[in-house]
Amino acid sequence: MHPQGESIWGNINLCIEIALNIYYLLGERGEGIAIPKDHASQYFSPETVLAGKEKGEYLYYPQEETMDMVLEEMGKKEETEMEEEYGEEVDYGFEP
Secondary structure (H helix, E strand, C coil): CCCCCEECCEEEEEEEEEECCEEEEEECCEEEEEEEHHHHHHHCCHHHHHHCEEECCEEEEECCCCHHHHHHHHHHHHHHHHHHHHCCCCCCCCCC
16 A cells, blocks of 8 residues: 655655555655565665665655665666566666
8 A cells, every 4th residue: 555644754745656565755845765664675675775764664765865776776676677588688778
């Protein structure tokens, strides 16, 4: 279930599921990524999990602080899955 009500950024004005159980939130006082604590270790490295700000059932990754860690790992995971599926390195035409 996606985050509702309060977040570390106040009331949630916008919530978009950008991947399974990974949410982009826009709140009254900021924005970033939210991930349920019980799913974070399945998707991300221990360093990224520890970098999250814990509140309630979620880990939060603010835009100006740690959100890039989450996005970078998501990109690397996608790239690895594409390489495994197609059997070769995928050229996206730009450097991530």
